[in-house]
Each structure stands twice: as structure tokens, then as C-alpha cells.
Amino acid sequence: xxxxxxxxxxRTPAHERVVRNLRLARADLDTLVEANRLLxxxxxxxxxxVRISDLRGDVALEAQRSLEKTLDxxxxxxxxxNEELAAPIPMRLPCPTCGELxxxxxxxxxxxxxxxxxxxxxxxxxxxxxxTVGVHFLPGxxxxxx
Numbered sequence: 001x002x003x004x005x006x007x008x009x010x011r012t013p014a015h016e017r018v019v020r021n022l023r024l025a026r027a028d029l030d031t032l033v034e035a036n037r038l039l040x041x042x043x044x045x046x047x048x049x050v051r052i053s054d055l056r057g058d059v060a061l062e063a064q065r066s067l068e069k070t071l072d073x074x075x076x077x078x079x080x081x082n083e084e085l086a087a088p089i090p091m092r093l094p095c096p097t098c099g100e101l102x103x104x105x106x107x108x109x110x111x112x113x114x115x116x117x118x119x120x121x122x123x124x125x126x127x128x129x130x131x132t133v134g135v136h137f138l139p140g141x142x143x144x145x146x
Contacts, residue, residue: 018089018090018091018138022089022130026085028081029078029081029082029085032074032077032078032081033078035074036071036074036075036078039067039070039071039074040071042067043064043067043068043071046063046064046067085130086112086131087112087131088110088112088113088130088131088132088133089128089130089131089132089133090132090133090135090138090139091127091128091132091133091134091135091138092134092135092136092137092138093116093127093132093134095118095120095121095123095125096123096125097118097121097123098118098120098121098123100118100119100120100121101134101136102116102117102118102119102134103134103135103136104116104133104134104135108133109133110133112131113131113132113133114126114128114129114130114131114132116132116134
């Protein structure tokens with residue numbers, strides 16, 4: 001038996017939902033950042049046009065107010081997504097070297113971090129680009145089924 005083989009990654013429905021939601025959140029964030037940039041540019045352009053033409057008409061001012069409200073909503077949503085992306089993802093983290101389950105406890109259970117060290121063999125690895133936390137059981141799962 002080959003002891004150097006890595007154990008197959010554990011893929012549960014709960015894990016797949018977390019990964020899918022993470023991808024959707026990242027796509028939402030990218031879209032909102034781009035929309036935010038475009039709205040800032042549009043708002044600056046509209047303000048400059050009103051200033052240049054010296055048209056202080058109701059239509060131009062209403063359009064500017066509408067853009068500012070939309071910009072405020074996107075900025076708030078962007079802040080919410082940044083908070084969601086900052087929270088560590090709970091994952092079952094088997095050591096890639098020895099296969100022992102890595103569980104973060106104490107300070108490390110709540111402190112965001114990328115790098116994990118196996119308490120059994122000392123191997124160090126990064127399971128994801130985002131911050132993660134090693135858990136015994138995935139949220140929403142039962143204790144009988146990790």
C-alpha cells in the first residue's frame with residue numbers, strides 16, 4: 001500500500017453549497033465594483049455637463065439625484081459583500097500529508113487565516129484562497145454525516 005497517496009477530498013452537498021455561494025458572492029462583488037465605478041463616472045460626467053451648460057433644470061437635477069441614490073445603494077451592498085467575504089469559511093480540512101482531520105480551536109476558531117498546520121504530522125497547507133476555519137462538522141449537517 002502506498003502511504004504517499006493523498007486521501008480523496010471530501011465533497012458533501014453542504015461543502016458544494018458553500019463553494020457555489022462563494023463563487024456567486026465573488027461574481028456579485030465584481031459586478032457591483034464595476035457598476036460602482038461606472039456610476040461614479042456617469043455622476044461626474046452628468047455633474048460636469050450641468051456645470052458646463054449651466055442648465056439647472058429639473059430633469060438634469062432629478063437624474064443626478066437618482067444616480068446618487070443608486071450609487072448609495074450599490075456602495076451599501078458592496079460593503080455588505082465585503083463583510084461576507086471577510087468571514088472565514090468553515091471546512092472539513094483533512095491533512096494532505098497524513099489524512100488526519102485538522103480542527104481549529106480556541107483563538108484560531110474565530111481568527112481569519114489562510115494557512116493551516118496539521119496537529120498530527122506538522123504539515124502546512126493552504127486549502128483555499130479565502131480565509132477558512134477547520135471544523136469537525138459542516139454547518140447544517142448532522143453529527144452522523146460530516
